[in-house]
Structure formats: C-alpha cells, structure tokens
Amino acid sequence: MRERSLRQANWVGHVLAVNAPHELRHWLTGGGSLTAKLKHHSETFRVQVLHQHVATCLADEARAIGLHRPGRVWEREVLLRCDNAPVVFAHTVVPMSADATDWPLFSALGERSLGTTLFGDPRVTRGTLEYARLRASHPLALRARAALAAEGQAALDEQLLYARRCLYRRRQGTLLVTEVFLPRVTRLVPRTSNTRET
Numbered sequence: 001m002r003e004r005s006l007r008q009a010n011w012v013g014h015v016l017a018v019n020a021p022h023e024l025r026h027w028l029t030g031g032g033s034l035t036a037k038l039k040h041h042s043e044t045f046r047v048q049v050l051h052q053h054v055a056t057c058l059a060d061e062a063r064a065i066g067l068h069r070p071g072r073v074w075e076r077e078v079l080l081r082c083d084n085a086p087v088v089f090a091h092t093v094v095p096m097s098a099d100a101t102d103w104p105l106f107s108a109l110g111e112r113s114l115g116t117t118l119f120g121d122p123r124v125t126r127g128t129l130e131y132a133r134l135r136a137s138h139p140l141a142l143r144a145r146a147a148l149a150a151e152g153q154a155a156l157d158e159q160l161l162y163a164r165r166c167l168y169r170r171r172q173g174t175l176l177v178t179e180v181f182l183p184r185v186t187r188l189v190p191r192t193s194n195t196r197e198t
C-alpha cells in the first residue's frame, strides 16, 4: 500500500489544501491559457516536445479520464520555456478510445502549444482545476527531473513540486492536462512588450 501511495498523488479541489508557496499560488490557480500567461511573462516562449506517443496512463489519472484502470493513451510531454528557461513540465493524455474527430489537431501539434487549440475552440469545455503536491517518487516528478537533468540543469534534488490538472472535453473525447510547475517559474515577472514564439 505504501509503495502505491508513493507513486500516486492526492489530487484536491482547493489550492489551499496543498499548502503551496505563496509565490506559486497565482500560477496554480490562474484561469485561461497558461501559454498566454507565460508569454506575458517572457520575451520568448517555446514549447519543447519531449515525446508524443502511445503509453499507459498513470495510476492516479485513469479514473479522471474515464478508465476503470490504467490503460492505453496518447501521451504528450513537453517543457514550456520562457526566455529558454524551463518553467513547466506538462503531461497530457488522451484515451485511445477517442477518435480523430474528438481532438483533430492533437496528433500533429508539434511545437505549437496545445493551449492554442483548446482555448480557441468553442466546442471545448474545461473542467475544474485540481491540485497536488508531488513527492519526489511521483512519476511526473521523476520525469520532470529527468528532463532537466538531460540538459545539465541543476538537479531539483528532493524538493516538493506542485502541480495542477484539468480535464477538457470535446465531442465524445476527454483530454487531461497536468502541469508541473518548476521552481524557475516564480522568477518570472510580467512584461509589457509583446512576445514572439521562437
């Protein structure tokens, strides 16, 4: 039982329950597109795709996407970069039961932000945000650390990471976006200049 809990997070509906640092709170709770907000806090914004492939969803996300147990999904993982600094590790899953008409743009996204396809589509409905504090042993914490280590970034050591997730629906499809906020996000400050996507 303990082993299982180390790999799963306790997702809750109120941000105060995860006791996140104050400077992180507006990132966790912000409405609208995270991409748009990050662009407003940087001169250059980029989506670095780590992979997009078929995978088995995580144990603590199966039920959220309507699966009784972890099953096959389309999985996309990216680093969102502001002025080349990685500030968010994002993990998106779409059940294999979805067909191409549910998420027509998902498979060919490349380095375009998923957010631009979700927030611009009147057929997409957004669920409520859930929050979690990720232990170092959570799969998404491990993957975020591995992504940073791959580029020689200072290890995140054992510090807690804070995440949010949101379920999107379109036609018969569901899509779950989980965003793990990396420590450098708290160094961002709003810019007045327009940003350009590199």
Ligand SMILES: C=C(O[C@@H]1C=C(C(=O)O)C=C[C@H]1O)C(=O)O
Residues within 6 Å of the ligand: 032, 033, 034, 035, 036, 047, 076, 077, 078, 080, 088, 090, 091, 092, 112, 113, 114, 115, 116, 118, 177, 179
């Ligand atoms: C959902 C959004 O899309 C962002 C972009 C993602 C991607 O390109 O894979 C994943 C998660 C988000 O942070 C958003 O901008 O709010």
